[in-house]
Amino acid sequence: MPERIEPLIDRVAAAGYDTFVVTADVPVPPNRENNIRNGFQVPLAITPRVFWDTVTHPHWLFGTWARTVINHGMPHFENMDAQRGPPVLAKNLMRNIGARDQLAWKHVELIRKKWKGKLVVKGLISPADAKIARESGVDGVMLSNHGGRQLDYTMSGLRTLPEIAAEAKGMMIMVDGGIRRGTDVIKALALGAHFVWVGRPFLYAAIAGGQAGVQRAIGLLKAEIDRDLALLGVRKLSEITPDLVRKF
Ligand SMILES: Cc1cc2nc3c(=O)[nH]c(=O)nc-3n(C[C@H](O)[C@H](O)[C@H](O)COP(=O)(O)O)c2cc1C
Structure with missing residues (x-):
């Protein structure tokens, strides 16, 4: 495993990034039944439906x-290995991207030793894992259940956020999953997040309207946060306090 991890770190460093994010919650591919039903799979299979969809969308x-x-x-998958991965039509694709079930904290420690910039682990929910991350020298964690796309019945990162934030001890605490409105951002910040990420809303915006669509989505969210803060009687983000959220 180190022989695959180390060249990848070198490649990220050579590309000029200052923050390395390790996604911890996808050791094996998930069982997405909707994707199986609609034929979206890797390796990409040219089914009659894929063929028809392709020829009837000449613009695409x-x-x-x-x-x-x-x-x-x-x-091809660009970001799984230091070298260029096999094409998405290749038969051995699954084998190449699939076997990550042996990844463990020792690999995070290895990355920490080699990576000089900021290190973030994404895909944690448990306070015990957040503690190990902190003790492994990780600069930040992204509490996430991968948008509920990996494992059914997983709770959201928001549930353990207060407990993890209370033990942050200087580590950056971020959260994602289901952030859709200004009030969602405010709730997460009130529960102790330093930073909030948004996934699908911006993807949908990109599909609907390209860059301008994403800018519009950012504008909508920003305006909501601004208005919601005013309605709560809060003047700025730094004035958000935990008592704005009440558990019933
Ligand atoms: C189409 C799609 C692809 C994703 N691919 C990755 C990925 O390669 N690595 C990763 O860490 N998270 C991936 N995610 C998860 C997002 O980073 C994020 O955790 C999640 O979308 C947040 O939830 P939200 O979409 O409800 O905001 C993906 C999400 C979607 C919808």
Whole structure:
């Protein structure tokens, strides 16, 4: 495993990033039944439906698929290994990206030793794990259940946020999952988050309206936070306190 991790760290450093995020909650691919039903799978299978969808969307076929193949070759996973991964149509793709079930805290420690910048572990929920992360020299944790996309019945990071934030001791505490409105951001900050991430709303905005769509979504969320703070009688983010949230 170190022989695969170390070149990846070198590659990220050479690309000029200052923060390394290790996603901890995808050791094996999830069982997404909706994706199985609609045929979205890896390796990508050219089913009759995929073929039909492709030929009936010429704008996508030429503007996206053909342009990508001409400029970058067959699409492949770019960020799983230091070397270029196999193409998404390759039969051995699953084997190549699948086997991460041996990843353990010792690998986070290895990354910590080698990575000079900030280190973040994403995909924790348990206070015990957050404590190990802190003791391993991690600079920040992202409490996340992967947007509920990995394991059914997983609780949200918001549930353990207060407990983890109370023991942060200088570690940055971030949270994601289900943040949809200004009040969601305010709740997370009130419960102890230093920072909040938003996933699908911005993806949907990108699909609907490209960059302008994302900017519009950011504007909507910003305006909501601003208005909600005023309605709560709070003048700025730093004035948000835990008593704004009451558990019934
Ligand atoms: C299409 C899609 C792909 C994702 N891929 C990754 C990924 O490669 N690595 C990762 O750490 N999280 C991934 N996530 C999870 C997000 O980073 C994030 O934790 C989640 O979307 C937050 O929940 P929200 O969408 O409800 O805001 C993905 C989420 C979606 C919807």
